[in-house]
Amino acid sequence: MCQLLRGFFGNGQINKKSYQAAYDQTLIEVSHIRKHYRSKHWIEAVGSSGTLQAIEMLITMTGWRQEGIDRKSLEKLRKKLLKHEHADALDLDGLNDNRRYVITAGVAITEAIFDGLGIDVMRTSKGALREGVLYDLIGRLQHEDVRERTINALLARYNADESTATILGNRVAWLSESVAPVWQFSANEVELLQWAGRCHEIGVAIAQKHFNRHSAYLLQNSDLPGFSQQEQELMATVVRGLTGKIRADLFTELGGAAKSKVKKMIALLRIASIFKYVEELEDLPEFMVSATEDSLNLSFLRDGASNTRSPHGSLRRHEAPSPSWVFRFSLDNQAAD
Numbered sequence: 001m002c003q004l005l006r007g008f009f010g011n012g013q014i015n016k017k018s019y020q021a022a023y024d025q026t027l028i029e030v031s032h033i034r035k036h037y038r039s040k041h042w043i044e045a046v047g048s049s050g051t052l053q054a055i056e057m058l059i060t061m062t063g064w065r066q067e068g069i070d071r072k073s074l075e076k077l078r079k080k081l082l083k084h085e086h087a088d089a090l091d092l093d094g095l096n097d098n099r100r101y102v103i104t105a106g107v108a109i110t111e112a113i114f115d116g117l118g119i120d121v122m123r124t125s126k127g128a129l130r131e132g133v134l135y136d137l138i139g140r141l142q143h144e145d146v147r148e149r150t151i152n153a154l155l156a157r158y159n160a161d162e163s164t165a166t167i168l169g170n171r172v173a174w175l176s177e178s179v180a181p182v183w184q185f186s187a188n189e190v191e192l193l194q195w196a197g198r199c200h201e202i203g204v205a206i207a208q209k210h211f212n213r214h215s216a217y218l219l220q221n222s223d224l225p226g227f228s229q230q231e232q233e234l235m236a237t238v239v240r241g242l243t244g245k246i247r248a249d250l251f252t253e254l255g256g257a258a259k260s261k262v263k264k265m266i267a268l269l270r271i272a273s274i275f276k277y278v279e280e281l282e283d284l285p286e287f288m289v290s291a292t293e294d295s296l297n298l299s300f301l302r303d304g305a306s307n308t309r310s311p312h313g314s315l316r317r318h319e320a321p322s323p324s325w326v327f328r329f330s331l332d333n334q335a336a337d
Contacts, residue, residue: 012087014104019082022108030116036157039118048125051106054099056124061094068123074111081107147226151195154222158205169198172272176265179291183264193265196235197272200242216240234262241266242273267296 008022039045047053052069055077059065064073084090087101095103113119155165173194176185185193196219203214220236227235241250246266251259288299 008108009087009101009104012101014081014084014086016082019078019104019108022105023112026109026112027116030113034116037117039120041157045117045119045122046125047110047122051099051102052110052122053124054095054103055107055110057094058092058103061092068121069110070121071114071119074107074114077107078111145226147191147195147224150224150226151198154199154202154218154224158202158218160199160202160204164201165198168200168269168272169194171275172197172269175268175272175289178289179264179268179296182291182293183261185261189261189265192231192235193238193268196238196265197269199235200239200269200273210244212239212242212244215242237262238265238269242269264296271298 008018008025047069055074056067056069058077059069059073060067062076064076080092081090081104087104090100090103099106114122154160155162173190176190176193179185180190199219200215201211202218203211203216206214206218216236216239219239220232222232224232237250241262251262290297290299
């Protein structure tokens with residue numbers, strides 16, 4: 001962002017008008033995320049960018065603070081910078097030549113972030129993108145997937161019902177594992193489907209109506225450490241297809257093989273979501289799942305299917321949900337042994 005706002009300080013020129021313009025532009029950008037990132041949503045603010053570390057260096061070198069960045073120090077630094085008319089004239093202890101032309105824009109951005117998000121004090125960390133990637137890789141090698149922590153944080157951020165999220169995630173995972181050998185779901189795809197199931201209701205934080213669309217938007221556009229953009233788009237597409245009529249343009253960016261697999265994932269998530277409203281996991285009607293390359297069959301024991309709370313009727317309404325489905329969906333009852 002510093003690179004973007006350098007345009008307000010063309011050729012190294014420094015003045016109050018340019019500083020205010022940079023501040024105002026940043027405040028507009030911050031307004032888009034302010035609802036969920038105001039100070040009431042977190043305990044501590046940590047910055048890892050090189051510019052923030054440079055600002056902290058300038059603050060500590062002048063003796064305003066021993067560590068970290070606060071509002072008063074930013075105000076003092078702004079006044080000190082605006083006493084100069086050009087970046088070449090900046091003579092501040094701790095400022096290196098690489099930061100000379102961007103430091104004024106960086107201070108303007110930081111002030112706007114502090115004001116927009118209600119930050120009083122921020123500490124800095126030297127950990128950044130490279131360290132984050134290594135952290136992710138180490139976690140996976142030690143069987144600790146950073147993506148699990150990301151999903152937990154996402155559920156907490158949007159106050160999702162964790163018990164419902166866990167139930168649906170477990171059920172769609174069981175269904176997908178049951179058909180994985182036939183439908184050629186990889187272990188990673190099963191995990192992605194389970195995470196999509198857990199996040200299916202995060203959009204309720206925005207609006208109950210069309211919540212699946214809001215959930216899909218958040219999954220696709222949020223910063224989710226550990227997930228590739230392709231993985232986020234897959235989860236978003238599956239959640240987007242959870243309710244309502246499925247539009248053909250939902251799959252326009254998918255290739256033939258991917259389209260077939262995603263449609264099957266949507267079907268499994270829809271089935272799991274029906275069971276969500278039936279009863280607790282351990283009390284589900286007893287049934288078996290079988291699949292061929294182009295079919296899915298749920299076989300209920302007769303006693304389970306006759307239960308007054310059985311999902312059988314609801315599932316019936318989801319048979320052949322669309323002519324564009326790439327498999328047949330059927331139900332039958334079997335006598336209990």
